[in-house]
Amino acid sequence: MEHSLDLDDFKTKAKALNLAVDFSGKWATYRLLDDVQVRNTRGRNLVKSDPERYNLDRIEAHLKKNTGMFSVADVVNQYEEKIETIKNDFDYQVTIEPWQIDHVTTKGLYINVDFGLSQHGVIFIGAYKTDLLEDGNYNLYLKTNDYFYFIDMAGAANNRFMMGPTLMRQLSLYNGTVPIAKEKVISTIDELTEAINFLASHGVTEGGEQLVRLEQQLLEAVQEAKKRLKALEQKIRDLNVLAKERIVSSNERTKDEELEQIKNQIASVKVSQRLLKGRYNETISQIDEYQEILQARKNKGK
Template sequence: MKYISDKHADIAGANILSNTMKNSYKKYSAYQRKNNFKIEIKERLNFLLKHSTSISDFKEKAKALNVIIDDTEKNVKYRLADMEQKRNTRDDTLSKRGKYSISNIEKIVSKNVSVFSQSEIKNEYEKFKVEKSDDFEMKILVEDWQVKEETKNGIYIDIDYGLLNSGAILVPSHQVNKLDDGNYNIFIKKKDFFYFTNSDDATKNKFMTGNIVAKQLSHDNQHLVLHKNQYVSKLDQIIKDFEYLSLKGVSTGQQFSDLKNQFEKQVHETEKELSVLDEKISRLNKIISAIDGLSSDDLRKVETSEAILSDLKIDKSTKRGDLNKTIEEVKFERQVLNERFHDIVEKYKTYQGVKENVRDRENDTIKNKEVKR
């Protein structure tokens, strides 16, 4: 009842108190209270591990990011001063490998040569969070006829959830871009949660994951879901770290060497991901051929197609149009990843070449000075 009330109040322009909205998301808000602060602690600590040079520097910068550190006992305890965290979080609950223990922090930060200063750390972390929030896993075009209402809080989208179950979900405004033609682009992640409300039968209200929302919206309007592969963001971040060290004149040492190792590992994993996408495309093509084979006049071809679909655990009633759309989505995802991958690898090679030329010139200068002596 609360969600139905909120929806109609929002559409009518009435204010909805944020604390009331929080309390209404019983299951989801419970999950957030238990887990979200841990994710935020880890993000802040990981940022500090990159941009501290000693344990004292780490602790001072932690204060700037509102991280309270208690290392008076065996296990380090962390708490966020700017979030409703009632209990401290022990380092072994954040990492089973002891990543956030004092000894490990000292070991990691001692490798750093160039880092953000204490005066820079807060602004730089906020910039990092903005960049991360702008990232997305899926981009979906929503046509204006699918939108029930646009309010200051976002857009209410008409959507089906299962057989004979129609209702609406709210996509928050920070995940929506309105286009000039009246349609919308929404940017969501697979594990986002949206609350589905059926105005005729409240017993059918439930949470939907972003993945289900994307599939249903795409099924309704037949537009492709654009997937941004996670490896694009990972490679981009490493290149940004390289550029930062380059600006600071760092091209040697453990910090640079570790980053180089991360990049090479990420390149290897991205190559594997491209192979996985290739296999997915091949599998989809095989399914499409089998679906086509079901309508053949050749009985043996029909039997072979049925066997293939059974082996792949695919329903014979699967529509070819849905498969074609899925394969186009996977092909586009692979194309974007492949192009970005090669672009980043070329950037890295260029960066390495510049560094080698600088080093050679420095060596020549030293040799010339020695000859003159």
């Protein structure tokens, strides 16, 4: 919708993206043609808080405010790149050691896992979700909504699916590491930055309402990142306080183990903090540079 100039243009690009659109009824309906979706989805169900957003009148009003020229090929390419980005994105980074790996293939890793108390087997993780480290360990990049097929060594009758968070907890428990969380706002900033760059590459650098909307969303995401940085800093302080309390109150038998767990948690949070701070600072610099360019253009036009 951000890359169409009129309704015919919108329909053409929707068709190219395998999206069936029907405006013949009271409510617009949509259906993904390259998915298993059987029934049409009414536009009013796409955004519960704003049921009119994807209905005909609102779409036409929206399109009139768009600027820039985008070919069908441009839109399809951007969509495919976005799908690939989403595929490669992750929520948690988990480190596993060689002894946790059953075997490695060119397509990915087969990892030893348990299901419950008595089931032992392997799970396959695609190579695009893994990264071999210099010390022989692997980093795995998992999403909370990932699921993996558990192959039971005792027989196929016990095969089943295991969700990403369950796998993450088990792998971390086995080797004593703490998963590193990727702050969700990083993905939001990346997505908005790519969308703004796409508009800019097609001549929409200022004035277009679709650009104004994205810029506002980016500023909101930056503010959210700032809040998350403060929250992570507070979490580190809280963990340090907890460590001091454990030193005083824990018995000698459990103290070392508890302190090691807290130490690992602090290290994990610090990595998350460093990743977010780097992206935050980079985005602030890009925004400042962009605003300087706009100001220079305004001064030149006077």
